[in-house]
Amino acid sequence: MVTVHLIALSFVFLTMVISDIQAVQWFFGKKQVLSEEHLRRSHYAMWAGLIAMIVSGMFLAYPEADYLLHNVYFIAKLLFVATLIVNAVLIGRIMHIATTTPFATLSSHEKIVLLSSGAMSLVSWIAAASIGFFVL
DSSP states (O other), X not given: XXXXXXXXXXXXXXXXXXHHHHHHHHHTTSSSSOOHHHHHHHHHHHHHHHHHHHHHHHHHHGGGHHHHTTOHHHHHHHHHHHHHHXXXXXXXXXXTHHHHSOGGGSOHHHHHHHHHHHHHHHHXXXXXXXXXXXXX
């Protein structure tokens, strides 16, 4: 099950890098808008990877559930994963903005929401992976 978990993590990481390259190009104006098809596929791929990691993580954690449910680091990891789930729902609701509007023309509020979501995603992925690799 560790192999499945690590393959899912690798898949998510690759999908995230490809998506973030597109987002940076949009942010800096190298692309006026992003492809709706690409965003939709990337979003579904991220969901698939996240679900695969959650399911494989449940199988990995189950034998040590009594210990892990009292481990502050494991609880923190669960909170970061919950943040990823909530953020993925938010991204699904706002990603259409990038398919119709250049970043430079967005309102300050829209920019803050998009950049906050991206930052939240980055921090949560790094934190959850770091706790998994280095602490647990």
